[in-house]
Structures are given as structure tokens and as C-alpha cells.
């Protein structure tokens with residue numbers, strides 16, 4: 570069965586190139602929100618398009634894609650990233666939709682990796698194109714990667730992604746193993762009741778057999794169809810109990826970064842790491858250090874933001890670096906305290922679905 574990749578229009582993604590570090594901009598200010606959280610992590614969606622149709626994300630027919638003329642060009646993304654880093658961002662993660670669908674991705678990574686104070690450059694991908702791209706991504710300067718994979722069974726993979734591509738994703742992961750500069754290799758499995766339970770031990774075995782950190786992420790109300798149900802949330806605590814009952818005990822990894830979204834565990838002999846990301850059952854908003862930039866140039870200060878802050882139009886209208894920095898600063902000053910998933914009527918769905926935010 571051939572599935573057409575939603576080809577992206579070839580844009581003039583001219584990037585200056587070169588290996589020397591980029592000059593820092595001369596903007597001033599620091600990204601600290603009203604709850605004294607220092608914002609150091611910027612997630613940049615570089616496309617809203619995807620070649621998978623995961624049921625917890627988008628409908629079978631896909632979504633109305635962004636028009637290509639409002640999608641940020643690579644030079645625009647690099648400019649905003651540089652300003653963000655000069656305001657305190659230290660980690661950048663490229664997301665989508667599916668970012669590997671954007672032609673020239675390695676050249677964007679190469680340019681971003683030239684930003685002086687940037688400490689980590691990562692990518693979230695469905696892994697479909699990794700076998701072909703892993704080498705170029707490593708050579709370009711990618712340092713970390715998250716591969717989305719919710720099951721190790723072919724029929725269930727097809728059921729959840731509506732695509733028959735499990736082997737391609739596993740082959741992509743194997744290809745990554747040949748590039749030690751991209752570490753850790755994180756495998757993110759969205760956990761859902763009556764779906765994930767029978768894969769839990771298989772994932773635990775994979776974590777011991779392969780250099781992958783397996784992370785289970787609780788199902789969040791970010792699907793485009795609006796079908797999320799609390800009953801379908803399989804909590805990290807429940808998955809940990811399954812591993813400890815049916816496989817092996819887990820011990821917490823010492824010295825974890827408090828603003829990390831996942832709680833990491835190892836097996837007693839130290840072989841294999843398992844992480845739990847529990848935004849529903851154990852929200853971690855109090856230490857949130859993240860903001861997002863959408864593919865069409867909007868700042869979202871929370872995954873569940875209703876409001877957005879436009880950078881694209883002012884930038885294309887000739888705003889200076891400091892004027893753009895001021896938009897970042899104003900947005901962060903109004904960053905939401907937390908999500909309200911557990912607050913009944915108070916909870917409002919995000920103004921965009923996951924594939925349009927980028928996780």
C-alpha cells in the first residue's frame with residue numbers, strides 16, 4: 570500500500586552556512602514568568618504536516634494544512650531561535666507535525682547548532698524517514714532525539730497510526746544506534762488503557778536490549794477529534810506496577826533535573842532505563858520551563874494555551890531583534906500557571922491540536 574507523503578513546497582531555505590559560531594544578537598531581557606519559572610526550553614514546530622494519522626492526534630483524512638506562505642522559513646526560524654537563546658533558552662527541540670518531512674532539515678539543524686549558548690538540540694519524530702536521515706542529522710549537529718512509537722506489534726501499530734510502517738520505524742532506530750553523537754535515544758509511547766498494557770513488558774525488554782530510554786506518556790486531551798476520555802488514561806503509576814509485577818522492580822535514577830517532564834527509573838542491575846511522563850495524574854507545571862513556537866510563527870506559552878503571541882507578522886513587517894524579543898518577554902510574563910485537565914469545567918481545550926503545536 571503506497572501512502573503519498575504530504576510533500577512540502579520547496580521553499581528558498583537559503584541559509585548562510587559555515588561552521589563558525591553565530592554572533593549573539595544584542596537583545597536584552599530574561600525569560601522568567603510570573604511564577605518565577607525560568608524558561609530555557611523552546612519547542613519549535615517546523616511543519617504541521619505528517620505522514621501518519623495517529624488516532625490520538627488527527628483524523629484519518631488529515632487536517633487543513635497551513636498555507637506554505639505563512640510557514641516560517643529556515644532563516645526566520647534561526648533568527649527567532651537566536652533571539653530566544655539570548656533571552657535564556659538553552660534547549661531547542663524541533664517538532665511538527667512530522668519535522669523530517671521538511672526538505673533540508675539537516676541544514677536547519679546545522680545552522681541552529683552554530684548558536685553559541687545553545688546546550689541541546691533535539692528532534693521529535695515518528696521515525697519513518699530516520700533510516701535515510703540519521704547520518705545527515707548526526708553530521709549536522711543533532712544531539713538528542715525522541716522517536717514516537719506506541720506499540721511493538723504490527724497490527725496495533727497499524728491500528729493506532731493508520732499506517733503499516735512499524736518495520737521502517739524500528740529500522741530507523743537501529744540506524745540511530747550507529748550514530749553515538751545522538752544520545753540519548755528516547756522512545757516515547759503514548760499510554761492508553763486497553764491498548765498499552767500488553768506492550769508494557771515488551772517495551773521493558775526493549776529498554777534492556779537496546780540503547781533506548783523508553784518513556785510512557787499519559788494520554789492528553791490534545792486530539793483534533795476531541796475524543797479524549799479520562800477513563801482511557803493509563804497512568805504512569807499503573808504502568809510501573811505492571812513492570813514490577815510482570816517483569817522486574819524499578820529503582821529511581823538519582824539526581825534528576827527537576828524541570829524534566831519524565832521521572833526516570835532503572836532496573837536493579839542498571840541495564841535499561843524507563844521514564845514516566847504523567848501530565849494528567851502527576852502534573853509537573855510547577856517546574857515548567859517550556860514555551861513553543863508554531864510553524865506559522867506564534868508563541869504558545871503552554872501546551873494548553875488558548876491565546877497565542879504573533880511573531881511572524883511583526884518580523885515580516887521589519888521589527889528589530891529587540892522588538893521581537895519584547896514579544897517573547899511579554900508572552901512569557903503572561904505564561905499560564907498550569908493546565909486545568911483535572912479541574913472539571915475549568916478545563917478548556919487547547920486552541921490547536923497536538924499536530925499543530927508539536928508536543
Ligand code: SF4
Nearest residue numbers: 854857871872907908
Ligand atoms: S501543561 Fe503547560 S504549564 Fe503544564 S507543563 Fe505543560 S506546558 Fe507547562
